[in-house]
Amino acid sequence: MKWKNYLIMFIMLFVFWLLLNNSLEKEIVLLGFGISLVLPFLLCGKCEVFTNLSLSPKAILYSFLFLFTFLIALVKANFDVARRVLSPSLPINPGIVEVKTKLKSKIGRVILADSITLTPGTFTLEIIDDSIFVHWIDVQSTDIQENTKLIVSQFEKYLEVMYG
Amino acid sequence: MVNILIIIAISITLLSIAVSMLRFILGPSPVDRVIAFDVMSVSSIALIAFISVVSKRVIYMDVALVYGILGFLGVIVVARYLEKGM
Amino acid sequence: MDTNILEIIGGSIAIAGSIFLLLGSIGLYRMPDAYNRIQAGTKASTLGTILSLLGLFFIFPSWFGKFMVLILFVLITNPVSSHVLARAAYHIMVPLTKLTQVDKWKERREIDESRKAHLRKVKIQKEGE
Numbered sequence: 179m180k181w182k183n184y185l186i187m188f189i190m191l192f193v194f195w196l197l198l199n200n201s202l203e204k205e206i207v208l209l210g211f212g213i214s215l216v217l218p219f220l221l222c223g224k225c226e227v228f229t230n231l232s233l234s235p236k237a238i239l240y241s242f243l244f245l246f247t248f249l250i251a252l253v254k255a256n257f258d259v260a261r262r263v264l265s266p267s268l269p270i271n272p273g274i275v276e277v278k279t280k281l282k283s284k285i286g287r288v289i290l291a292d293s294i295t296l297t298p299g300t301f302t303l304e305i306i307d308d309s310i311f312v313h314w315i316d317v318q319s320t321d322i323q324e325n326t327k328l329i330v331s332q333f334e335k336y337l338e339v340m341y342g
Numbered sequence: 343m344v345n346i347l348i349i350i351a352i353s354i355t356l357l358s359i360a361v362s363m364l365r366f367i368l369g370p371s372p373v374d375r376v377i378a379f380d381v382m383s384v385s386s387i388a389l390i391a392f393i394s395v396v397s398k399r400v401i402y403m404d405v406a407l408v409y410g411i412l413g414f415l416g417v418i419v420v421a422r423y424l425e426k427g428m
Numbered sequence: 429m430d431t432n433i434l435e436i437i438g439g440s441i442a443i444a445g446s447i448f449l450l451l452g453s454i455g456l457y458r459m460p461d462a463y464n465r466i467q468a469g470t471k472a473s474t475l476g477t478i479l480s481l482l483g484l485f486f487i488f489p490s491w492f493g494k495f496m497v498l499i500l501f502v503l504i505t506n507p508v509s510s511h512v513l514a515r516a517a518y519h520i521m522v523p524l525t526k527l528t529q530v531d532k533w534k535e536r537r538e539i540d541e542s543r544k545a546h547l548r549k550v551k552i553q554k555e556g557e
Contacts (some may be wrong), residue, residue: 200491260472263459270459272461301467302511304518313463344436351483352446354450358446361457362457365456372520377456380470381452381470384473384477388446388449388477395488403498410501417509425515
């Protein structure tokens with residue numbers, strides 16, 4: 179299982195090097211390849227971050243779908259903020275609500291929390307066990323199940339396949 | 343032509359940094375000031391990118407990246423300090 | 429001619445991004461408490477910066493790598509810093525605005541505190557015996 183962590187770490191470092199250098203000359207590519215081959219072994223005492231990441235074709239398809247959903251939600255969030263900011267009466271109705279997540283892995287929860295932060299009107303305050311505390315700019319209900327359905331489930335169905 | 347568009351964008355970004363600066367000065371709690379700093383540093387990334395396109399030097403993009411990393415670290419450090427002390 | 433049209437499209441996208449940045453800072457100015465300011469500030473500044481960089485990518489397509497690194501960086505770090513700030517604000521008890529409807533986290537924390545106090549009491553009683 180450890181080799182998957184090394185492989186993903188290597189790919190990430192190598193892609194980051196290529197993007198940062200922004201060129202495909204032979205020396206640069208070879209140097210980056212060598213450095214990013216060695217670096218995971220020096221830095222990763224115990225890399226367990228990506229152990230739960232699934233690499234099946236379905237998971238890869240779902241990660242693209244997730245990205246798509248996320249970008250649409252991000253644009254919607256911004257128009258929502260713009261509408262609230264520009265209207266003279268400032269229509270806000272804020273509150274802190276609790277939602278539940280089914281995800282087990284740490285990285286899955288981190289990505290879920292980040293996506294909640296960038297979607298319309300909500301952002302994550304704290305994760306305790308399996309409950310996420312969300313600050314909501316326009317509270318519609320205080321029921322946990324209903325809020326989970328409204329806020330979390332649109333991302334959770336993709337992240338469940340990707341990270342389990 | 344394109345330079346005019348970019349210069350308009352630069353002036354709008356500068357205006358937004360000025361408005362954030364207002365919150366930075368007014369902000370009643372330290373957290374408000376740190377939020378204003380965060381928004382200013384993220385806007386500055388866009389500003390440095392605009393400047394690098396106007397002056398056609400790719401090296402300024404690296405400056406933007408380093409500026410972003412330092413701003414992010416600063417926010418994290420101040421937030422940790424507010425939450426738990428040194 | 430083609431590149432010229434691309435450049436104008438890119439410039440317009442960059443202007444749209446900077447308008448989002450401006451909206452974000454107006455929100456930062458108008459919102460009543462720290463949490464709502466985080467909402468407005470973070471969201472608008474994320475999309476504003478991403479749109480600006482995307483527009484600049486249309487003008488200089490050969491700088492693809494640099495723009496991509498910056499977009500990924502903003503997309504990953506901005507939610508993290510807003511979350512850390514909000515947690516710090518809650519811990520040092522920055523007051524919520526009067527418009528606030530519910531505060532589930534406070535209820536949860538009160539339950540936890542009372543449970544801890546109860547356990548402490550039980551422990552002291554046992555040691556006393």
